[in-house]
Amino acid sequence: MNRLFHVPLSPFCRKVRLSLAEKKIEVELVEERYWENDPDFLRRNPAGKVPVLRMGSQILSESVAICEYIEELHPEPPLLPADPEGRFEVRRLIGWFDDKFHREVTSKLLYERVNKKVMGLGYPDSTNIKQGAKAIKFHLDYMAWLLDQRRWLAGDAMTLADFAAAAHLSCLDYISDVDWNRSETVKDWYAKIKSRPAFRSILADQISGFLPPPHYADLDF
Template identity: 75%
Template sequence: MIRLYHFPLSPFCRKVRLTLAEKRLEVELVEERYWEQDPEFLRRNPAGKVPVLKMGARFMTESQAICEYLDETVPSPALMPRDAESRHEVRRLCAWFDDTFHTQVTSKLLYERVYKKIMGQGYPDSRNVKSGATRIKYHLDYMGWLLEQRRWLAGDVMTLADFAAASHLSALDYISDVDWNRNALVKDWYAKIKSRPAFRPLLSDQIAGFPPPAHYADLDF
């Protein structure tokens, strides 16, 4: 049995959940309040971060390493291209979303609006919220530019790059922080990925005290 220690709105955990679901791997989800630094949790991952995937006796950490491991060990459907150049493009975009986008946008909006309250760390800092709300526009424009040239973000087939992007955007959509009217190509891309069966469990996530808006789970948003 596979077990995933996760937190529902964590984009890194969402990327792993999408990969597991797309590969039709059954998983037991265990919600981890990682900021409480439970010693049991720190034994599983001394870095104190989610996701942590338990496969047999092994605990695996780092979402990108986990997703690529899953792609290598369960090859169908493939989520990484075969040639090295295209694989580089997928990894570049995964890092773009998990690093740059996360720093500039996800952490500024999701952390301020949701996590601070859950973790008891006070009120949102409006400067951060404003900065995240400005930066997301440039990222949506960049995605739109990519999608003018490709059917999916990294090329003409769906890859982990799409999962990385959709994981961040879906977590932000949970708090209505994505303007889907900014770019029609980005909206179409999200509608395509959102309608996949693998996405369904993410759309039923609920965070106590933060009910999702009606459009969050709506496939016709």
């Protein structure tokens, strides 16, 4: 049985979960408190990060590398375009969300509001929260601009770029930090992607001490 060591509100873990589910690959989810530096977990990934996927005899780490490994083993349905230009755009956008969006938004909102409490690292930093709340507006506007020109973020087909963005936004939506009224285009895109069967287990996540808003699991918002 495949096994994914994960944290429910990690966008990097959620991206891998979406990829596995879209390709109908069964996996056992094992919640990992990676910040406790458990020796068994560190043997799986000395970097001490989630996700870690045990797939057959392979122990895989780093979310982008895991997703591309899955894509090569299970190319259907495709989550990367066939042409080099299309693959470049997908990878560029994954980098955008996993680097820029994560640094400017996710780490400022999710980590301050949730991770600090869970890890026992003190109180949220209000300055970081204000910066994250401001920055997400820019990113939602950028997504709206992309979606005004394309059916999906990277082109005419859904790709890993959409999963990367949706993974971050779904985590933030769990804590009510996404203003879905800012762009009907982005809201419609998210409604479309969270209606996919691959999203079901993510929408069922429950984090102790944190309740999602009523619309979180509502496919029609």
